[in-house]
Amino acid sequence: MAVPETAKSPDGRAWWTRADLGFRHGQLELSGRVLAELHRAAGGPLHVLSWPRVRAKLAALRGSLEAAGLDARILYAMKANRLEPLLTALALEDGCGIDACSPGEVALARACGFAPEAISVTLCAPSDADLRALLAHAGLWINCDGLGVLERVGRLSPGRAVGLRVNPGIGLGYGDNPALDYAGGRTTKFGVLPEQIETACAIARRHRLAITTLHVHAGCGYLNDQLDRLDQLVAAVLDLGGALEAPLERINIGGGLGVPLTPGDRPLELSAWAAVLAQRLAGRGLRLEVEPGAYLVQDAGVLVLQAVGSDWRGGRRVVYLDGGFNLAPEPAFYGLPCQPVRCRALEPDEPLYTTDVAGNINEALDLWASQQPLPEIRDGESVALLNVGAYGAAMASDHCRRGAFSHWLLTARSAS
Ligand SMILES: Cc1ncc(COP(=O)(O)O)c(C=O)c1O
Numbered sequence: 001m002a003v004p005e006t007a008k009s010p011d012g013r014a015w016w017t018r019a020d021l022g023f024r025h026g027q028l029e030l031s032g033r034v035l036a037e038l039h040r041a042a043g044g045p046l047h048v049l050s051w052p053r054v055r056a057k058l059a060a061l062r063g064s065l066e067a068a069g070l071d072a073r074i075l076y077a078m079k080a081n082r083l084e085p086l087l088t089a090l091a092l093e094d095g096c097g098i099d100a101c102s103p104g105e106v107a108l109a110r111a112c113g114f115a116p117e118a119i120s121v122t123l124c125a126p127s128d129a130d131l132r133a134l135l136a137h138a139g140l141w142i143n144c145d146g147l148g149v150l151e152r153v154g155r156l157s158p159g160r161a162v163g164l165r166v167n168p169g170i171g172l173g174y175g176d177n178p179a180l181d182y183a184g185g186r187t188t189k190f191g192v193l194p195e196q197i198e199t200a201c202a203i204a205r206r207h208r209l210a211i212t213t214l215h216v217h218a219g220c221g222y223l224n225d226q227l228d229r230l231d232q233l234v235a236a237v238l239d240l241g242g243a244l245e246a247p248l249e250r251i252n253i254g255g256g257l258g259v260p261l262t263p264g265d266r267p268l269e270l271s272a273w274a275a276v277l278a279q280r281l282a283g284r285g286l287r288l289e290v291e292p293g294a295y296l297v298q299d300a301g302v303l304v305l306q307a308v309g310s311d312w313r314g315g316r317r318v319v320y321l322d323g324g325f326n327l328a329p330e331p332a333f334y335g336l337p338c339q340p341v342r343c344r345a346l347e348p349d350e351p352l353y354t355t356d357v358a359g360n361i362n363e364a365l366d367l368w369a370s371q372q373p374l375p376e377i378r379d380g381e382s383v384a385l386l387n388v389g390a391y392g393a394a395m396a397s398d399h400c401r402r403g404a405f406s407h408w409l410l411t412a413r414s415a416s
Contacts, residue, residue, distance in 0.1 A: 214240060268295070340372060355371070
């Protein structure tokens, strides 16, 4: 059944088109590279990440913080994408540090050129061995994610300054998806709760730890409609700062800045975002830290796969690709929208069909997209899955032994 294409912007282009991503001479290009050609050269599933796009996003973020008069440091959350050429390029960027979450990430960041002073670690369930490995990097900053971690850092390294990750019970996240909410209504495993602050202060006193940073990461993928909540979140964290015994020097608001994933989403307005932070922090003499992961890399990366067959089921067409959810798990794990695009441009008046796009993994959740208006996709054609530059390659697994893929960083050919 042919269907109308609904996801177009007023000028008739697809909603996801931008200066560095779109069709040229009938072929889908990212940063001046023809994706189908790169795909052919890779000879199998291909993750590509555009460095010009990442760099432009970093510059925009930095510019908005500076324009708002904030004393701020950007720490790239390397869990989003740890491609080594990316990390090496970021290490050469002025003032870009790293947010790491494990000794392995710290070791990789060091190997790619980041000094310990440029790395902040927020740990999730560290063992003593993890902590010892981290403490070997003199100058590294550690945020403790719970009372137990604080206690163990105190025992292993008394007398140091540390950060405390708090959970004030205000969450953020793409489309209010509870699975992406790290600090809202439901009890999550993250952060010290407001009623535990006193105990945290007692632990700090016992080990002569100075808690000089409060850290919060409230969720992933927030856009403009959640800026009010961001404001409440920062206010709540500042309130908790009043209960600390050492003077608060820094507030780290984690990551979570989102990118548009559907035609209805608008890009995050960075000036409005920075204004919220500037207003809350005005006159307090605090340094701000931000840990963007997805914001920098999600819309800079695509996964290119090959169509390997199609079928008709229940009035819909199903197109099968030679790569499954294990190569970019977020759509399946978190229900995030995924945009498939045929790498060959639409012909004039070419019909569109209601289409499901499925992968090659033996799991019911292995569906890239459902009921999308897509043109005919022939066997052997390249299909790009957009917005998978974050938590795609980084979370990939070898499930069903179908984990092989190439992962390339595109460097500048044309400005983004
Ligand atoms: C502590 C912390 N900081 C930063 C991030 C990066 O989040 P995002 O990629 O949504 O910006 C995460 C993601 O889980 C996180 O847990």
